[in-house]
Amino acid sequence: MCGMGGICHLSLTMDEVPLSTHNEEHTRLMQNLQRSSGKWDSNHPRHRLLTALYGYTSYKDKNLAEVNRWRNLYRNVPKQQRTLLESTVHYTRKLNTIEHLLDTNNELAKSIVDHGLSFYNISQSELDEFVKESESQKRPADKTSVSQGMKHFVRDWADEGDEEREQSFGCILKSLAQTPRTADRPLRVLLPGAGLGRLAHEVDNLGGFDVTMNEWSTYMNLAYRYVSSRSIPNSVPFHPYIDWWSHHATTEDLQRSITFPNQVIRPSSVLLIEGDFTAVFAEHTGQYDILVTLFFIDTARNLVTYLETIHRLLRPGGRWVNLGPLLYGTAPFVQLSLDEIVALSESMGFEFQETDPSVGDITVPGLQVRGLDVAYGRNARGLNKNAYQAQYWEAVKR
Numbered sequence: 001m002c003g004m005g006g007i008c009h010l011s012l013t014m015d016e017v018p019l020s021t022h023n024e025e026h027t028r029l030m031q032n033l034q035r036s037s038g039k040w041d042s043n044h045p046r047h048r049l050l051t052a053l054y055g056y057t058s059y060k061d062k063n064l065a066e067v068n069r070w071r072n073l074y075r076n077v078p079k080q081q082r083t084l085l086e087s088t089v090h091y092t093r094k095l096n097t098i099e100h101l102l103d104t105n106n107e108l109a110k111s112i113v114d115h116g117l118s119f120y121n122i123s124q125s126e127l128d129e130f131v132k133e134s135e136s137q138k139r140p141a142d143k144t145s146v147s148q149g150m151k152h153f154v155r156d157w158a159d160e161g162d163e164e165r166e167q168s169f170g171c172i173l174k175s176l177a178q179t180p181r182t183a184d185r186p187l188r189v190l191l192p193g194a195g196l197g198r199l200a201h202e203v204d205n206l207g208g209f210d211v212t213m214n215e216w217s218t219y220m221n222l223a224y225r226y227v228s229s230r231s232i233p234n235s236v237p238f239h240p241y242i243d244w245w246s247h248h249a250t251t252e253d254l255q256r257s258i259t260f261p262n263q264v265i266r267p268s269s270v271l272l273i274e275g276d277f278t279a280v281f282a283e284h285t286g287q288y289d290i291l292v293t294l295f296f297i298d299t300a301r302n303l304v305t306y307l308e309t310i311h312r313l314l315r316p317g318g319r320w321v322n323l324g325p326l327l328y329g330t331a332p333f334v335q336l337s338l339d340e341i342v343a344l345s346e347s348m349g350f351e352f353q354e355t356d357p358s359v360g361d362i363t364v365p366g367l368q369v370r371g372l373d374v375a376y377g378r379n380a381r382g383l384n385k386n387a388y389q390a391q392y393w394e395a396v397k398r
């Protein structure tokens with residue numbers, strides 16, 4: 001069977017992560033979510049989950065407020081010019097249409113909330129109470145995280161994301177597909193910061209891998225739990241681009257509907273372990289054959305801790321496969337250049353391997369790292385074509 005990028009899958013029986021592993025993880029998750037487990041503050045897992053549920057619940061209000069702001073800005077346009085705009089491009093109608101399309105997206109946001117409440121066993125009244133309290137304490141719902149979570153449905157689970165996925169998953173899947181393995185001893189793969197999990201499921205589809213993904217963001221986890229509960233392909237429509245009006249060739253592009261999931265997910269095949277990668281795998285030292293970091297390492301507050309964790313979780317001889325940019329966030333403790341990351345990793349006990357030259361050119365002479373142009377969350381029909389020189393390497397733990 002040949003899949004993404006013409007990669008041929010081994011004819012191994014599809015692996016299911018044993019049910020007991022899923023059950024154990026579910027029990028652990030539910031325990032961590034108890035209010036009584038740990039200090040009740042904004043870092044508590046239940047608080048973080050309720051915050052994300054509040055975010056999705058507020059989808060319509062937040063976006064409507066933005067459209068109203070645009071309407072108010074439009075009032076600054078002199079009357080004569082507005083008359084022209086109305087008779088040619090029907091600007092008010094465009095604002096009205098967007099407002100109407102927000103309803104479809106709000107249906108999706110509501111479904112994510114409903115599924116989340118049932119999956120995590122949280123009552124509507126507890127969420128209502130949390131929303132009331134947040135509003136009274138002037139804690140606004142996070143519109144950006146909700147929008148990012150929903151846009152990832154395109155990156156990971158819609159046909160429109162095919163090209164972007166091909167660019168970034170291709171070299172990783174090719175390398176994994178060529179890794180010797182057998183059905184009776186599947187290789188254990190971990191993907192931290194896995195977002196909505198498509199790569200994890202693509203690795204699983206190769207056969208012969210026992211796949212665990214990890215994600216810290218409760219916005220992402222709610223979206224993943226939702227998408228993995230859908231059993232009919234392309235049954236969920238939404239309008240991913242209506243909240244940002246830049247870079248559209250046509251208004252039809254801006255307003256277009258995208259459907260997902262383009263592939264039905266077998267949630268039982270991949271295990272999701274929620275939480276901070278550097279904290280939740282305390283008991284998994286040396287348990288993984290392969291760690292795959294895709295657009296991940298630059299999310300670190302402390303990059304050294306990420307590298308140490310990757311090293312610790314791999315068995316001796318295990319392999320770290322990385323692809324991603326070095327786009328540091330707002331408050332990282334250290335910000336390293338590529339050559340510094342390689343030097344640090346080598347000093348921790350990683351040996352960088354030669355990789356397939358077809359992946360891309362060597363970025364820095366003397367370092368076994370290749371660069372390739374990769375987009376991230378791009379609107380395929382947009383007028384902007386931003387891409388990263390993402391860095392690919394494979395390093396073995398000595």
Ligand SMILES: C[S@@+](CC[C@H](N)C(=O)[O-])C[C@H]1O[C@@H](n2cnc3c(N)ncnc32)[C@H](O)[C@@H]1O
Pocket residue numbers: 155192193194195196214215216217220275276277278294295296299300
């Ligand atoms: C840039 S996104 C990439 C997502 C996915 N790998 C992809 O390529 O679509 C980085 C992801 O890492 C997650 N993340 C950040 N810090 C994390 C941590 N300490 N543990 C686990 N996940 C984390 C973020 O929530 C986000 O979903």
